[in-house]
Amino acid sequence: xxxxxxxxxxxxxxxxxxxxxxxxxxxxxxxxxxxxxxxxxxxxxxxxxxxxxxxxxxxxxxxxxxxxxxxxxxxxxxxxxxxxxxxxxxxxxxxxxxxxxxxxxxxxxxxxxxxxxxxxxxxxxxxxxxxxxxxxxxxxxxxxxxxxxxxxxxxxxxxxxxxxxxxxxxxxxxxxxxxxxxxxxxxxxxxxxxxxxxxxxxxxxxxxxxxxxxxxxxxxxxxxxxxxxxxxxxxxxxxxxxxxxxxxxxxxxxxxxxxxxxxxxxxxxxxxxxxxxxxxxxxxxxxxxxxxxxxxxxxxxxxxxxxxxxxxxxxxxxxxxxxxxxxxxxxxxxxxxxxxxxxxxxxxxxxxxxxxx
Numbered sequence: 001x002x003x004x005x006x007x008x009x010x011x012x013x014x015x016x017x018x019x020x021x022x023x024x025x026x027x028x029x030x031x032x033x034x035x036x037x038x039x040x041x042x043x044x045x046x047x048x049x050x051x052x053x054x055x056x057x058x059x060x061x062x063x064x065x066x067x068x069x070x071x072x073x074x075x076x077x078x079x080x081x082x083x084x085x086x087x088x089x090x091x092x093x094x095x096x097x098x099x100x101x102x103x104x105x106x107x108x109x110x111x112x113x114x115x116x117x118x119x120x121x122x123x124x125x126x127x128x129x130x131x132x133x134x135x136x137x138x139x140x141x142x143x144x145x146x147x148x149x150x151x152x153x154x155x156x157x158x159x160x161x162x163x164x165x166x167x168x169x170x171x172x173x174x175x176x177x178x179x180x181x182x183x184x185x186x187x188x189x190x191x192x193x194x195x196x197x198x199x200x201x202x203x204x205x206x207x208x209x210x211x212x213x214x215x216x217x218x219x220x221x222x223x224x225x226x227x228x229x230x231x232x233x234x235x236x237x238x239x240x241x242x243x244x245x246x247x248x249x250x251x252x253x254x255x256x257x258x259x260x261x262x263x264x265x266x267x268x269x270x271x272x273x274x275x276x277x278x279x280x281x282x283x284x285x286x287x288x289x290x291x292x293x294x295x296x297x298x299x300x301x302x303x304x305x306x307x308x309x310x311x312x313x314x315x316x317x318x319x320x321x322x323x324x325x326x327x328x329x330x331x332x333x334x335x336x337x338x339x340x341x342x343x344x345x346x347x348x349x350x351x352x353x354x355x356x357x
Contacts, residue, residue, distance in 0.1 A: 008036040008179045014188035015039035016052040017326040020153040021334035032161030040169040043150040048257030054291030055146035056235040056245045063325040065110045075332030080142045092148040094238040098141035098222035101133045145238045173198030177309045186317045190294035193320045206292035208254035216283035217242030232270040246271040259288045296321025304340035
């Protein structure tokens, strides 16, 4: 099994969508062969605690309303838009018509911000609103086949950029500095940041979700309804031969990877009511899964830090706590986390240039 080596100038801990996006941003800047991604799980693996493969997933207004979330969303949308336009089949990212509805608590400032860049954005008139809905918008969104998209990133990082992947569960964040040549460590451990020694962020908590994977080639429209105490959504899955994700649940601080038949029945009933496409023809249930979103009080943590390792200060960049928005905000979060260490990246770049002489 591969292990950390003397060439690990940059170590990324975690291989979910957040860690993979950090690796992509760095690789696109020319640092691919200086990167090692260390993780317990990789794309293709399944675990309740490896959240990324369980995502729906789409670009929506479900994310936060703070200035960071708004900024990350916009950058993420631009990145995903490029993939959906230039490499939809390869990346498993596609343009999809979408409608989002709110029963209460309409985030008008957020919607106004998103209206500036979303394709085909329109506010639905009251005459088109279903019973109980106070506000709704339609636009062309981006849907992502989550498990296949992270496999695509994994392959691209290895084959195109020469990024190394090491399967290892680190006993502490300090162990990421096993090589004396390591200049920067990115902590992209998601929910694990709450318990990983050296980090142990008390603000981290799980948000449980349960979804139903169905066979429904007739389901072509993304739909979401934001209720007072529920989230219901229908998300077509690109490149899956007609599958879709039906959801869901947003159960804060529930650390339970089991699935429940009562919740499955609730999801099927709610999505029938929400989506005419689901309602017109009962989809075939293929699987029911539960996952734990890596949430954090106050929102995601993206910042440069210092940590003592063997009596020396070392650079640690935190990038975790995106909750259920890692796919839509992750590239923006990656851009900003990488920007915090541009000074050290210059040192690495200079070293790479000297090595070529």
